[in-house]
Amino acid sequence: MAGNGKRDNSDGLNIGVRSFLIAIGIIFVLMAATYVLTLVIPGGEYARITDASGNTVIDTDAGFRYVEGGIPFWKWLLSPFLVLGAEGSGTIIAILIFLLVIGGVFNSLTACGMMNYMLGSIVSRFGGVRYRLMAVLIFFFMALGSLVGSFEEVIPMAPIVVALSCALGWDDVTGVAMSLLATGCGFAAGIANPFTIGVAQSLAGLPMFSGMWFRALSFILIYPLLLWFVRRHARKVERPAEEADLGGTHVRDAKMDRGLRVFGVIFGAGILTVLSSGFIKALQDYTMIIVALMFLTAGIASVLVSGTPLKELGRTFLNGIIMIAPSVIMILMASSIKYTMTEAKILDTILYRATEMAGSMPKAGVVLFIYAICLVMNFFIASGSAKVFLLIPIIAPLAQLFGISMQLSIVAFAYGDGFSNVIYPTNAGLLIALGLSDISYGKWFRYSWKFQALNLVLTSALLMLGLAVGY
Numbered sequence: 001m002a003g004n005g006k007r008d009n010s011d012g013l014n015i016g017v018r019s020f021l022i023a024i025g026i027i028f029v030l031m032a033a034t035y036v037l038t039l040v041i042p043g044g045e046y047a048r049i050t051d052a053s054g055n056t057v058i059d060t061d062a063g064f065r066y067v068e069g070g071i072p073f074w075k076w077l078l079s080p081f082l083v084l085g086a087e088g089s090g091t092i093i094a095i096l097i098f099l100l101v102i103g104g105v106f107n108s109l110t111a112c113g114m115m116n117y118m119l120g121s122i123v124s125r126f127g128g129v130r131y132r133l134m135a136v137l138i139f140f141f142m143a144l145g146s147l148v149g150s151f152e153e154v155i156p157m158a159p160i161v162v163a164l165s166c167a168l169g170w171d172d173v174t175g176v177a178m179s180l181l182a183t184g185c186g187f188a189a190g191i192a193n194p195f196t197i198g199v200a201q202s203l204a205g206l207p208m209f210s211g212m213w214f215r216a217l218s219f220i221l222i223y224p225l226l227l228w229f230v231r232r233h234a235r236k237v238e239r240p241a242e243e244a245d246l247g248g249t250h251v252r253d254a255k256m257d258r259g260l261r262v263f264g265v266i267f268g269a270g271i272l273t274v275l276s277s278g279f280i281k282a283l284q285d286y287t288m289i290i291v292a293l294m295f296l297t298a299g300i301a302s303v304l305v306s307g308t309p310l311k312e313l314g315r316t317f318l319n320g321i322i323m324i325a326p327s328v329i330m331i332l333m334a335s336s337i338k339y340t341m342t343e344a345k346i347l348d349t350i351l352y353r354a355t356e357m358a359g360s361m362p363k364a365g366v367v368l369f370i371y372a373i374c375l376v377m378n379f380f381i382a383s384g385s386a387k388v389f390l391l392i393p394i395i396a397p398l399a400q401l402f403g404i405s406m407q408l409s410i411v412a413f414a415y416g417d418g419f420s421n422v423i424y425p426t427n428a429g430l431l432i433a434l435g436l437s438d439i440s441y442g443k444w445f446r447y448s449w450k451f452q453a454l455n456l457v458l459t460s461a462l463l464m465l466g467l468a469v470g471y
Contacts, residue, residue, distance in 0.1 A: 019440040020326050026425050026441055027333045034340050035076045043069015043345035044352060046394075057203070058393040064352045069345040079336035079343075080329070086342075091383065092335050095152060095428050096328055098292045100321045102156050102436070105299030107320025112308040114263070117256040118160075119167045130168045131231060137161065138182045138227055145186025146219055148275055149195040149384075151421060152429045153291045154183045155436075162437045169239040172437050173447045177230045180433045181422045181448065185226055185455070187384075188418025189219040194281070196384040196417055200410045203392045211407040214471050218411070218462055225458060229451045259306035263298045270294025327435040331428045338380050338426075347380065355394055358402075366402045367463050370395055370409055374416020382427045384417045408466045415459045423452050 047062030126133045144150040162175030190197040341347040399409040
């Protein structure tokens with residue numbers, strides 16, 4: 001891959017050595033810092049009970065108590081491997097399998113020429129209106145995140161958008177911004193996000209997806225901010241139309257057209273299934289599996305239809321898995337941070353001391369403090385639904401004590417959970433997307449922190465508006 005932000009699509013998916021080493025270095029520093037915390041923060045735990053739905057939640061009546069904490073050095077050292085046997089390891093294993101499937105399929109699509117052919121078709125058709133296409137793509141990915149809670153599920157699409165961005169004359173970070181960053185923004189706005197808003201409202205005793213108007217307003221205001229930010233960067237890096245070759249040089253190929261139709265139909269069925277999960281609750285726990293299976297089926301079928309022999313397909317698929325395998329190490333290391341804090345019993349202590357700080361704050365300060373707590377906890381626990389069961393039983397009595405509505409508190413939770421997914425190096429989805437795009441974490445951070453800062457101001461103002469109007 002090129003190191004200047006212009007992706008060479010002929011290479012398939014690969015983890016850039018420099019990007020990999022930078023990411024590994026950053027995550028190791030965070031692992032070491034977490035171990036230091038286990039030496040200075042005492043162990044503690046909240047009492048937990050099982051609610052009527054069988055979910056384990058904090059028992060606020062029983063409260064918090066200090067216990068013996070700490071973790072042996074050898075256990076911390078082996079934590080990236082031990083995490084595979086810890087509670088919640090099923091999600092990590094599913095993400096790793098998901099990742100390897102992506103690597104195999106994309107390498108096969110690239111090797112048979114279908115990826116370049118698909119990009120050529122899109123550029124030939126939309127190259128003259130590329131900024132309109134940008135607006136549509138950002139809206140589409142925000143809607144996926146906001147309406148059905150997609151995040152990891154869009155990872156297979158992110159490299160396509162990155163390659164498309166470069167083909168349209170922009171760069172790789174523009175592609176990640178149009179796809180993953182947009183999804184994260186939609187996920188946080190949470191119009192009907194079943195994994196944060198839906199679960200949190202059910203746990204708090206509110207009708208599911210009630211109070212939607214305020215979250216829709218969040219979506220409406222965040223979308224133009226994101227579009228302006230991405231467009232502004234794209235204008236700076238864009239190549240002239242004649243240099244970017246946005247015109248009609250694409251030559252049609254009947255076999256490739258058939259392959260693209262097969263890929264579009266099968267993968268489109270997967271996306272429709274994911275969209276329907278917003279209404280069919282039974283599907284919500286299986287969306288990642290559905291997308292992985294559909295993507296695998298679509299990739300294999302389309303490559304074979306395009307005329308690639310089965311033996312060649314097997315070889316390129318295996319090579320794709322090998323090329324993407326180093327990212328497994330990054331994900332395991334990032335996941336070990338939560339494991340270390342849980343084993344050392346300091347996660348509950350940090351949460352307890354944080355909530356103690358809210359005692360002397362004004363009502364507006366408490367709302368922003370809830371937002372801040374969720375931002376901090378999202379660094380250690382990437383799963384939105386997992387944080388619901390950890391934080392909502394604490395946020396609910398805190399909100400009641402200060403006369404803050406539960407609806408507004410849940411919006412503050414959703415903001416804190418969603419936006420930081422696309423900047424924290426402990427988020428597996430972000431690491432995968434950056435690795436597939438050969439973008440170093442440092443490069444992405446330098447690009448995206450400015451949006452995060454602007455968005456923090458906007459969403460804080462929205463929370464104050466919600467408080468003022470009695471939402």
